[in-house]
Amino acid sequence: MLISTTGLGFGMARMYRARPQQIAHLAQAIRLLRQDIEFGQIPLISAVQRVGDSLPSPVSQVFTEIVDRLSKRCTAEEAFHHAVRHVGESTAMNAADFEPLLAIGSVVGTSDRSHLSMEIDSALIRLQGREAEAIEAQRKNERLWQYLGILTGLLLILVMW
Amino acid sequence: MATHATNDAADHAVSLLQRLCPPSTFRLFEDVPLSVWKEAEEVRFRRDQPIQILTSNREYFLRSDGSLTSDWTTAMLLPQEQFARILQAVTQSSLYAVEEELRRGFITISGGHRVGVAGRAILNENGQVQTFRSIRSLALRIARERRGVANKLIPSLFQRGQAHSTLLLSPPQCGKTTLLRDLVRVCSYGARPTITPAKVTVIDERSELSGHWDDEVMFDLGPRTDVLAACPKAEGMMMAIRSLSPEIVVTDEIGRENDVDAILEAVNAGVLVFASAHAGSLEEWRRRPSMQRLFSNRAFTRYVLLSRRLGPCTVEAVYDETGQNVPK
Numbered sequence: 204m205l206i207s208t209t210g211l212g213f214g215m216a217r218m219y220r221a222r223p224q225q226i227a228h229l230a231q232a233i234r235l236l237r238q239d240i241e242f243g244q245i246p247l248i249s250a251v252q253r254v255g256d257s258l259p260s261p262v263s264q265v266f267t268e269i270v271d272r273l274s275k276r277c278t279a280e281e282a283f284h285h286a287v288r289h290v291g292e293s294t295a296m297n298a299a300d301f302e303p304l305l306a307i308g309s310v311v312g313t314s315d316r317s318h319l320s321m322e323i324d325s326a327l328i329r330l331q332g333r334e335a336e337a338i339e340a341q342r343k344n345e346r347l348w349q350y351l352g353i354l355t356g357l358l359l360i361l362v363m364w
Numbered sequence: 365m366a367t368h369a370t371n372d373a374a375d376h377a378v379s380l381l382q383r384l385c386p387p388s389t390f391r392l393f394e395d396v397p398l399s400v401w402k403e404a405e406e407v408r409f410r411r412d413q414p415i416q417i418l419t420s421n422r423e424y425f426l427r428s429d430g431s432l433t434s435d436w437t438t439a440m441l442l443p444q445e446q447f448a449r450i451l452q453a454v455t456q457s458s459l460y461a462v463e464e465e466l467r468r469g470f471i472t473i474s475g476g477h478r479v480g481v482a483g484r485a486i487l488n489e490n491g492q493v494q495t496f497r498s499i500r501s502l503a504l505r506i507a508r509e510r511r512g513v514a515n516k517l518i519p520s521l522f523q524r525g526q527a528h529s530t531l532l533l534s535p536p537q538c539g540k541t542t543l544l545r546d547l548v549r550v551c552s553y554g555a556r557p558t559i560t561p562a563k564v565t566v567i568d569e570r571s572e573l574s575g576h577w578d579d580e581v582m583f584d585l586g587p588r589t590d591v592l593a594a595c596p597k598a599e600g601m602m603m604a605i606r607s608l609s610p611e612i613v614v615t616d617e618i619g620r621e622n623d624v625d626a627i628l629e630a631v632n633a634g635v636l637v638f639a640s641a642h643a644g645s646l647e648e649w650r651r652r653p654s655m656q657r658l659f660s661n662r663a664f665t666r667y668v669l670l671s672r673r674l675g676p677c678t679v680e681a682v683y684d685e686t687g688q689n690v691p692k
Contacts, residue, residue: 276386
């Protein structure tokens, strides 16, 4: 019992620890995408593929999924939404953390470079905010969940004793 | 669709549309007869307007059941959502990556097909077109390789195995690019003793001559041909002369002052030039001041006037450097 509640607590703590890191990876991905869009003018499918290849999992999986959908002739907007819907749940990030990426997805296929640049800048600023919020949540909750897991286990043992 | 597979030209057009259109739009094309696809030169997609198919001598509109009509009022209107999907297929969901091309008003897609665009032009601070937003029209010009189309011109354009510097003249859609492409192939392969094989450099600003797209060259231009794809004509010609030592340089649709300078530079360097220009006659072409300079300097020793009287690539006349008729 102690082991399972401790595991549960540590699992929750791990999610709090991973979230800021994954948001940072997502921001890095968007910066890489910007490089390929603004300077390389590389077609979206190749640009997203390159981003996916240079990032760690699970964030890379979002981009791999986008490539998969684009190659199946989905529009960019559909591909981004599908990827977030299907891979998002396996990350520590929440729906709001993916919103900046989805905002890019909704315009990337139909916008010129200057418009896209503004959208990417705005997405990065929003992600910065999300990352700060995730770090604060980690600071508040990571230890709490670790202790809570152990203490809940101990409490249950005492009650049952 | 089974009958379509028996015909290359029709197959070519159908597979192109399959690549660009969402399934719901492509389904409409499935009942279009083979004879129409064989002759189809353009397919025009306009947002909230009927889909138009143009052959060399007719126009058709598509009905919602896939049948063709010449009465546009009974045709199906292309919904915005389907138009957006076609646009994304044309740009590979990367409008930002084709801005340079959009500035010239068209996008070249895989296969060397040209897609003209119309929408709201966005200008830069110098008043030049930077890109297009709110694109509402796409004019898909189906590029076709017609091997042997230049053969009929060989007696007038070659003398003792050597080519003449040649300018092809015609209004739009008379087959200048198709003929130029075949001339490149003829010179590059050669056929001794009639045609001495030559090193050819193609300055393919619109990537239409070579069909150069994403690291692939779609059309066979022969074993002695180098292609400078998506390269401005004048700059490309100078680069080619400096670095590729061509015997012939080839470029499409000349018209600007710096094109004229580059052609004169090439001719003075002993390089032959094959080019094309828009004009309804030699006189019409000569009336442009910069073109008159090419004529008076005898940059070209042959002028070929094309029309579509008997279909694309109909040769109406061949002139020499003085504007006199050369027997065809």
